Amino acid sequence: MPSLSLSRTFGSRRAPSLLSRIVAARAVTRQRKSLAALDDAMLRDIGLTREEAISEATRPAWDVPAQWLS
Numbered sequence: 588m589p590s591l592s593l594s595r596t597f598g599s600r601r602a603p604s605l606l607s608r609i610v611a612a613r614a615v616t617r618q619r620k621s622l623a624a625l626d627d628a629m630l631r632d633i634g635l636t637r638e639e640a641i642s643e644a645t646r647p648a649w650d651v652p653a654q655w656l657s
Contacts, residue, residue: 612648
């Protein structure tokens with residue numbers, strides 16, 4: 588899975604464009620949908636329970652983990 592960088596940067600770098608934010612949000616939505624589709628054996632392989640997967644899959648596209656913002 589490619590990593591996402593959704594952070595706003597300051598100084599010589601510009602904040603992400605609206606298009607890049609939309610692309611990132613669609614990627615997050617697609618990844619969360621794929622996560623929800625995994626069966627219980629696959630979830631165990633990656634160390635998640637069904638409840639954790641559903642919890643992550645139902646988060647809004649703009650609600651991403653803090654480490655994605657760096």
